[in-house]
Amino acid sequence: MSSLSPERILELQEALDNQVRNNGWRKILHTQAVVGVADNKQLTQASGLNRDRLRRTLEKMEAASAGFPPLFSTYSSKLKRGGQTGPAPRVYRLGESGAALCKLDGLANARACQLEEPRAIRHALGVLDVHLAALAAGLNVTTDRNLDYGEDGHIRPDNLVTLADMTKAIFESEQDARSDFLERILRSLDHKVAFYASSPAQEFSPVVRMLVDLPRGKEWQRTLNTWRQAVEIARQKHGRLPFRLLALPLSEFLANPEWEIEPTAGRWVDLTATGALATALGEAKSLAQVAQEMPQFTNPERRMILAALYQELQQNGLYTNQPQADSEFLYVMRTIYLASHDPFAAALTRSGVPRESLYLLYHYLRMNPGLLQLVEQTIQMDARRIHWNQSTALHRMQVVIDAFLEYHGWQSDGPLLAYSYTPDYQTRGPRRLSVNVEITDPEILMPAETEVVPGKQEIEILEKSLAWVLSALFAETHHLGLKKPPFW
Numbered sequence: 001m002s003s004l005s006p007e008r009i010l011e012l013q014e015a016l017d018n019q020v021r022n023n024g025w026r027k028i029l030h031t032q033a034v035v036g037v038a039d040n041k042q043l044t045q046a047s048g049l050n051r052d053r054l055r056r057t058l059e060k061m062e063a064a065s066a067g068f069p070p071l072f073s074t075y076s077s078k079l080k081r082g083g084q085t086g087p088a089p090r091v092y093r094l095g096e097s098g099a100a101l102c103k104l105d106g107l108a109n110a111r112a113c114q115l116e117e118p119r120a121i122r123h124a125l126g127v128l129d130v131h132l133a134a135l136a137a138g139l140n141v142t143t144d145r146n147l148d149y150g151e152d153g154h155i156r157p158d159n160l161v162t163l164a165d166m167t168k169a170i171f172e173s174e175q176d177a178r179s180d181f182l183e184r185i186l187r188s189l190d191h192k193v194a195f196y197a198s199s200p201a202q203e204f205s206p207v208v209r210m211l212v213d214l215p216r217g218k219e220w221q222r223t224l225n226t227w228r229q230a231v232e233i234a235r236q237k238h239g240r241l242p243f244r245l246l247a248l249p250l251s252e253f254l255a256n257p258e259w260e261i262e263p264t265a266g267r268w269v270d271l272t273a274t275g276a277l278a279t280a281l282g283e284a285k286s287l288a289q290v291a292q293e294m295p296q297f298t299n300p301e302r303r304m305i306l307a308a309l310y311q312e313l314q315q316n317g318l319y320t321n322q323p324q325a326d327s328e329f330l331y332v333m334r335t336i337y338l339a340s341h342d343p344f345a346a347a348l349t350r351s352g353v354p355r356e357s358l359y360l361l362y363h364y365l366r367m368n369p370g371l372l373q374l375v376e377q378t379i380q381m382d383a384r385r386i387h388w389n390q391s392t393a394l395h396r397m398q399v400v401i402d403a404f405l406e407y408h409g410w411q412s413d414g415p416l417l418a419y420s421y422t423p424d425y426q427t428r429g430p431r432r433l434s435v436n437v438e439i440t441d442p443e444i445l446m447p448a449e450t451e452v453v454p455g456k457q458e459i460e461i462l463e464k465s466l467a468w469v470l471s472a473l474f475a476e477t478h479h480l481g482l483k484k485p486p487f488w
Contacts, residue, residue: 003098004068004069004092004097004100005010008068009097009100009101009104011067012064012068012097012100012101013101013104014163015064015311016061016064016101017066018064019060019063019064020060020061020064020189022055023461024047024049024057025057025061025064025071025393026101026105026467027047027048027325028043028044028047028054028057028058028061028072029071029072029094029098029101029102029311030046030102030105030107031043031046031047031128031132032072032092032094032098033098033099033102033107033109033110033111033125034111034127034128034131034143034144035095035124035125035128035131035144036093036094036111036112036113036114036115036123036124037089037092037093037113037115037124037125037128037293038091038092038125038128039079039091039092039125040054040089040090040091041089042125042128042129042132043092045132045136045141046132046135056091056483063337064234065097065264068071068097069095069096070095070096070097070099070302071094071095071097071098071101071434072092072093072094072095072097072402073092073093073095073113074090074092074093074341075090075091075092075093075121076092077118077453077455078245079091079118079121079122079125080128081122081125081213082175082212082213082214082215082249082251082408084251089233090441091121091125092110092111094110094111094112094113095112095113095116095313096112098110098112098328099112101328106248108482109145116455116457117455117457117458118453118455118461119175119454119455119458120341121133122175122213123173123174123175123213123409125391126145126158126173126174126175126213126250126262126457127143127144127158127159127173127372129157129173129211129250129254130161130171130173130211130250130253131143131159131253133253134159134171134257134259136257137257137259138163139161139162139259140161140162141160141161141162142157142159142160143158143159144156144157144158144159145157145160145162147160147193147195149195149198149199149200149201150194150198153191153194153195153198155191155192155195157170157171157172158171158172158173158175159171159172161259163205163259163260163261164259164261165261167203167204167205167261168203168204168205169204169205169207169259170205170208170209171209171210171211172208172209172210173210173211173213174210174211174212174213174223174248175212175213175214175223176214176222176223177222177223177226177227178222178226178328180329181226182226182229182230182233185226185227185230186230186233186234188235189230189231189234189241190234190238192208193227193234193238193241193242193243196242197242198241201221201242205261206242206243206244207243207244207246207262207263208243208245208246209263209268210227210246210247210271211248211249211250211253212243212247212248212249213251214248214249215248215249216249217252220249220330221485222328224247224269224271227271228271231245231271231272232244233244235272238458241272241483243269243272244272244488245269245270245271245272246263246268246269246270247269247271248267248268248269252267254374261405263400268415271316277471278311285438290421317397322409323408325408325409325410325411325416325444326408326409327444327445327446328415329408329410330445330462330465330466331462332364332464333462333466333469334462334465335360336357336360336361336364336465336469337357337461337464337465337468337469338357339354339357339359340352340354340355340356340357340358340467341354341357341464341468350441352410355479357468357472358472358476358479358480361469361476361480362480362481365480365481367483369405369435371404371407374403374404374407375403375404375473375482376401376483378398378399378400378403379396379473379474379482379483379485380483380485380486383486386486388486388487390422390433392487393433393485393487393488394421394422394433395420396444396485396487397420397433397474398412398420400470400473400474401419401420401435401470404470404473405418415439415440415441415443415444416437416438416439416440416444417436417437417439417440418435418437418466419435419436420433420434420435420465421433421434421435421436422434432475433474433487433488434471435463435467435470435471437463437466437470438463439459439463442454442459445458445459445462474488475488
């Protein structure tokens with residue numbers, strides 16, 4: 001509830017009217033109110049002001065609201081979005097006074113923005129992009145509102161646009177999709193299946209348009225593959241899907257918005273079409289074989305051959321058959337961990353044995369029999385011949401940690417730190433041999449095409465997730481079907 005009285009709101013409104021001409025402040029606040037945030041480019045588009053006039057208007061608005069709760073606040077982190085070139089535009093979040101003024105103007109759903117995480121902010125900006133594009137085309141658009149059907153059913157499209165023939169079309173805004181998002185994606189598909197099976201859906205286009213805030217590239221393909229996997233699961237569950245799901249990069253759509261009843265064939269990717277995913281095959285590398293077959297070289301010759309090998313490595317990649325460090329691995333660990341460690345679960349639930357996480361880890365190890373064998377052999381290696389003490393136990397734990405990470409293409413002493421340790425005497429909690437994980441450079445989590453750094457909360461949960469999985473390899477062996485470590 002706003003702390004502003006009706007009298008104070010009217011006082012602020014009068015001050016803004018005196019400071020800013022032509023209701024420019026209203027256009028700015030109303031744009032922010034759509035999803036709670038807006039960036040410089042979006043405010044320029046919605047207000048009709050150029051960059052300099054927008055900056056001066058924002059300054060006047062801040063001056064007029066001195067002594068009141070903020071009209072808006074500037075988001076502290078710079079957000080790089082898919083397909084974006086040049087400096088990242090500044091992002092503004094609607095504040096308490098801004099929301100109160102919007103309500104006074106009849107925008108009943110206006111709320112002060114509570115979004116903090118970069119991913120949530122980027123999603124909101126993507127939704128606003130489509131909203132503004134629809135308005136620019138003269139189309140009616142409803143954004144982020146429940147769409148009810150039946151007695152209890154509802155879906156919440158990001159944007160619902162009324163097309164030229166009065167057909168209503170659903171536009172969804174998405175970002176990169178990793179494997180641990182699969183459950184959320186499946187819920188979304190289930191809800192759409194239920195909606196399109198209802199009678200109100202007859203007024204809606206059977207084509208759901210999905211605009212992904214990614215440029216075409218590796219992350220785009222991985223995201224589409226995740227959605228294809230979810231579509232196949234939904235198809236097995238429901239049979240024929242009553243809608244088509246088409247995808248397009250958001251940047252391409254905004255460059256040439258399309259509001260046709262039937263989207264242009266060949267431009268959009270149909271995720272509900274049947275088909276197999278292509279795989280790339282590595283090429284043989286003859287230069288390395290030549291270097292091994294002719295071992296007698298002078299030092300200058302060795303240097304030249306190494307330089308040639310390095311150039312070939314850069315061009316082709318010599319280790320296409322070896323696992324490469326991939327942030328997807330960390331999100332798989334998060335899926336395992338959150339199964340029993342959901343921070344929003346009841347306290348009593350979080351106090352119990354983490355059976356769900358142990359169940360998933362048990363099956364993850366058996367999905368990777370080479371990993372299971374590696375972990376067992378590394379833990380038990382020369383166990384009877386070693387005199388175990390704290391130092392040798394910590395060293396053996398580190399060897400297992402290194403082996404586990406290397407299996408997935410990672411090392412333990414790079415931007416991802418993973419190490420065994422013993423808590424000091426001041427530590428609150430069990431004092432047992434432990435594992436700690438630190439992500440010292442968040443760029444390892446950035447999709448290559450988006451240049452977006454995850455937020456602090458996301459990084460911390462990824463650190464906790466991997467640390468728990470690595471610790472469980474020693475502390476939870478009786479649940480995982482492993483032999484107990486000789487030092488435990």
